[in-house]
Amino acid sequence: MKKLIILYIGRNQEITDTMNRLLNAREEWEGITTCLDEEALVMVKDTPINLVLLGNGISAAAEKKLRADLIRVRPALKIIQHYGGGSGLLYSEIMAAMGS
Template sequence: MSQKTNILYIGRNAEITTVVVRLLNNNEDWFGMGTTLDNEAQKLFMQHPFDIVLLGNGITKDEDLQLRAFFTKQNPAIKIVQHYGGGSGLLKSEILIALGNLNNL
């Protein structure tokens, strides 16, 4: 059994965050967690070995820059993807591209 890809989603809309996390966890190869708060995202990041961070809707440019700086300082190899919606097909594609797993698109 292969290890799951751990994905952290950060967005400002609680309902969308819930949906994205559900979509992530519907994929047997992924484990997703999500939050609407930057400080909670940073705390989760320190507690779990995430492979990908998804930055969602409502994050300002300054918040984006601060989050990226924090995550890459903690893990320079972290993959950070902007995800502003578009359905589960786009979400899957964004994650597979980030993982370099283009054969499964």
């Protein structure tokens, strides 16, 4: 089974670490995480990421620029916001974004 590769970008390291654990807890997902936009852009360029989750703490202006930069690197990339909630909500958001 091909794994869904999910990139989480957040600003809080503790939350980012938790997201890494949650994303990698499911056998069918591979989660990668970062708090740095520059690192995220390299990851999107170098890794076949299927979905990007934008976490809390990203200002509106930074999010607008980040989205534009990500789409410039990979135009068909799916990007959604994730501001927290339980693992059930996370699963639902990811499945909805991927059309499952």
